[in-house]
Amino acid sequence: MAEIHTAREAAARTLFAIREESAWSAPALRKYAADLSSRDAALATTLTGGVLQNQSMCDFYLTHFSKIRLKKVQPRILDILRLAVYQMVWLDRIPNSAAVNESVKLAHSLCHADKQTVGYVNGLLRAIARNIDKLPQPDCETKAEYYSLRYSHPQWLTELYLEQFGIKQTRLLLEADNQPAPTVLRVNTLRADMEQVRNELTGQGIAVRAHETIPNCLTVSGTGTIEKLPTFAEGRVTVQDGASQMSIYALDPKPESMVLDCCAAPGGKSFFAAERMNNTGKVISCDVYEHKLKKIQEGAARLGLTNIRTELQDASVFRPEWEGEFDAVLCDVPCSGMGIIRKKPEIRYKEEEPLRTLPGIQLAILNNACRYVKAGGTLIYSTCTLLRRENEEIVAQFLQLHHDFEKEVFSLPVCESPVDGHITLLPQVHNTDGFFVAKLRKR
Numbered sequence: 001m002a003e004i005h006t007a008r009e010a011a012a013r014t015l016f017a018i019r020e021e022s023a024w025s026a027p028a029l030r031k032y033a034a035d036l037s038s039r040d041a042a043l044a045t046t047l048t049g050g051v052l053q054n055q056s057m058c059d060f061y062l063t064h065f066s067k068i069r070l071k072k073v074q075p076r077i078l079d080i081l082r083l084a085v086y087q088m089v090w091l092d093r094i095p096n097s098a099a100v101n102e103s104v105k106l107a108h109s110l111c112h113a114d115k116q117t118v119g120y121v122n123g124l125l126r127a128i129a130r131n132i133d134k135l136p137q138p139d140c141e142t143k144a145e146y147y148s149l150r151y152s153h154p155q156w157l158t159e160l161y162l163e164q165f166g167i168k169q170t171r172l173l174l175e176a177d178n179q180p181a182p183t184v185l186r187v188n189t190l191r192a193d194m195e196q197v198r199n200e201l202t203g204q205g206i207a208v209r210a211h212e213t214i215p216n217c218l219t220v221s222g223t224g225t226i227e228k229l230p231t232f233a234e235g236r237v238t239v240q241d242g243a244s245q246m247s248i249y250a251l252d253p254k255p256e257s258m259v260l261d262c263c264a265a266p267g268g269k270s271f272f273a274a275e276r277m278n279n280t281g282k283v284i285s286c287d288v289y290e291h292k293l294k295k296i297q298e299g300a301a302r303l304g305l306t307n308i309r310t311e312l313q314d315a316s317v318f319r320p321e322w323e324g325e326f327d328a329v330l331c332d333v334p335c336s337g338m339g340i341i342r343k344k345p346e347i348r349y350k351e352e353e354p355l356r357t358l359p360g361i362q363l364a365i366l367n368n369a370c371r372y373v374k375a376g377g378t379l380i381y382s383t384c385t386l387l388r389r390e391n392e393e394i395v396a397q398f399l400q401l402h403h404d405f406e407k408e409v410f411s412l413p414v415c416e417s418p419v420d421g422h423i424t425l426l427p428q429v430h431n432t433d434g435f436f437v438a439k440l441r442k443r
Helices: 007-021 025-032 038-053 055-065 075-090 096-111 115-130 143-151 155-177 194-202 242-251 268-276 290-303 345-349 358-372 392-401
Strands: 183-187 207-210 217-221 237-239 258-261 282-287 308-312 326-332 373-383 405-407 422-425 435-442
Touching: 007 025, 007 038, 007 075, 007 096, 025 038, 038 055, 038 075, 038 345, 055 075, 055 115, 055 143, 075 096, 075 115, 096 115, 143 155, 155 345, 183 194, 194 207, 194 217, 237 268, 242 268, 242 326, 242 373, 242 435, 258 268, 268 282, 268 290, 268 308, 268 326, 282 290, 290 308, 326 358, 358 373, 358 392, 373 392, 392 405, 392 422, 392 435
Parallel strands: 258 282, 258 326, 282 308, 326 373
Antiparallel strands: 183 217, 183 237, 207 217, 373 435, 405 435, 422 435
16 A cells, blocks of 8 residues: 555545444544554544534535536535535535545545646535635435534434434534544553552543543543553453443453353453452453454453453354353344444445344344343343434333343443443433343343
8 A cells, every 4th residue: 555645535435434434433543554653643633523524515515516416426526515514514614625626635645636626626615615704504304304404414313213202302412423432441450449540541642531420430532542552452441432432331240250252252241340349250252253252352462351261152153061051142233333423424435234044043043042041141232323222112022922031220330320120321311322221131
């Protein structure tokens, strides 16, 4: 790969990779911004996220001024046009002339555009720049259409949110989805305490503050590559959003107990469970991919956790020797991921139809995993989505099939009052990723 010299080129190549290779934005950015200064890498991140978070509005403005239908524009050229519009409309510090000129250069260098295409890019962007103070406004017939356009969420998802959460909370949720996700570090209390870690990070010029509600957690910024920090490399912290931790607070694993994490990768919940058990008992962490199990093993070694054992196992396939063996079983199942849009903004552009098969997979995993729970033991069902069909409806179906399980009240640090069996965590309410947690007890 040729060396990348500018933030705009790194952002453009990342957008190409997301569309052409189904890449995730974060690892693609790490790849394409690797040779940039920290300042330019940060700009590349801002540009990429900004386009993904505002793609519908970018296209709305482009459509208004373009003499060619956007469907007929070469996809890479369209990515470059969106980058330019995002800079002109949403960013204050970049002159419009720079956004236009640099985009024309990208059309040359990355797309080998002919004279006609370059002229189209230049003319279209200059027209938008001339009218930047009087851009058209959306005129939509329904709230769902307006929110879908204004916040760049697919209309099917916006309609579901309006049905579930109402107008005000849907607007706040979509706004939260388009904000940067905070970086949360959870302190490994087996190796350090909050004060020690806080002083260590502050001494390296990192902005640190204690999490508002979650114990032993710090919100940080200005870290650079976290994996390069000695605090991380030596196992004193791990990166884990507050929402992900809540399934373990609900599980409430005890020292010397037997815990099964059915869909464990990348391992954060297994690590937290093992730490809460004071590195005693046993946590069995399962996944269907060997390379993901290796990552869990590496993470456990970094954190000094010796009570974690990995197993190559499909969570929907019964393992007879595990029947009735576990005090607690966690099913953090594969899901649509709509709760982590602020972390992975490209998730919103998933096609809806393939997601409709997920509830069948989720219920199959839960139906199988419940067989591993001891009498009186705990079963946790969790997802990182907000869709009822993957959350409340799965729990309701499960309880209809398994009368030996019942919902149990539990407490979470992010909730002021006890939770009656299950809860949906919302970014705009709980200041975490979007997440669902249900706690079931075997009679």
